[in-house]
Amino acid sequence: MTTVRYAHIFGLLFGLLSSGGANAQFVVERSPWLDSEAVTEEPVNQRWAVANQSTTQLITTELTVEGLNPRKPVQLKVEEDTALELAPYRRYSRLCVEPNFMLYADFIYADPEVPTDTMMLKPLAIGLETALPAVEFMPGTEELYFTSAPALQALRKFIEVNPTVSVAIIGHDNEDVLEPNRTSRNRARAVFEYLVSSGVKPNRLSVEGRGASQRIYTHPSTPQEAQANRRISIRVTNY
Missing domain, CATH: 2.60.40.2190 (Immunoglobulin-like)
Known part of the structure; x- marks a missing residue:
């Protein structure tokens, strides 16, 4: 049985510091409403x-x-x-x-x-599709980020409480990846392997890779926009 590997946060921080040294820049996400002078942090x-x-x-x-x-x-x-x-x-x-x-x-x-x-x-209905934005991957890899655990557990529970449901797991990516179709499919496969290792029957799951064909941001300009493109969605294939 394949074990899904979770990237460790310290490895990520070490890589960022190693690549940028003392001048490494970290992008901190802030609510868009904080950009207004009229808004306080109350x-x-x-x-x-x-x-x-x-x-x-x-x-x-x-x-x-x-x-x-x-x-x-x-x-x-x-x-x-x-x-x-x-x-x-x-x-x-x-x-x-x-x-x-x-x-x-x-x-x-x-x-x-x-x-x-x-x-x-x-x-529920056949054909419904939804994105799982909290399922995240290390940039440029097919490795699930450790923060994905709650969303993966929710997906497993969704399948468990709806015993007639089958789902397609769909990977999406940015066009700057060398092989976006292969990478997106392999990321979907990583989610598939997690679910199977958690007890979901493989015949209730399928895997698709859509590459960069359905990007949310055509030209992502921030790490957050790139992450939004590098996502997993699911589609109900049977109910």
């Missing part, structure tokens, strides 16, 4: 809710959230409207698994102009 009070996209009926469910606790993901019960105090400069990853709904995954910053953020869950 906490943002926001309410989160989850609803059925088809009926708009609110759902009581549980989210896996990265960013609420800087040390580890948090399991957060969300009811009709759950009040939170969020840091405006921090990126939050949210994952939601509910039977008979598509896996929900996103990255957000706390927008002070949005008092209530309602996450809309799509009822």
Whole structure:
């Protein structure tokens, strides 16, 4: 059985320091709202809710959230409207698994102009596709980054709680990679291997590589835009 290797953060930091020495530059992600002079770094009070996209009926469910606790993901019960105090400069990853709904995954910053953020869950159907932005790879490699673990676990749970579902795992990449089609497929294969090693039956999974054909940013100008292109998505192939 193939073991999925997770890149260690210290190796990444060592590589960055080695390549740039004392002059190495680190890009720190900040909320876009902090670029305005009128915005302070005061906490943002926001309410989160989850609803059925088809009926708009609110759902009581549980989210896996990265960013609420800087040390580890948090399991957060969300009811009709759950009040939170969020840091405006921090990126939050949210994952939601509910039977008979598509896996929900996103990255957000706390927008002070949005008092209530309602996450809309799509009822399951063949052909539905969604991106998993929290599944990340080391740049230029097919190696899963260690921060991908919560999203991979959510994907495994999504398949487990929907026993008739089969999914295609789809890799995407940037055009500056030597062989984007091969690399994107191998990255999707790494996710496939993780799921199989976690107990998912291989006949419920398939693998695709789309290379750079569906980039979110045609000409990425920041590491974050390049990372958004270098992503994994899933498509429901049976339900």
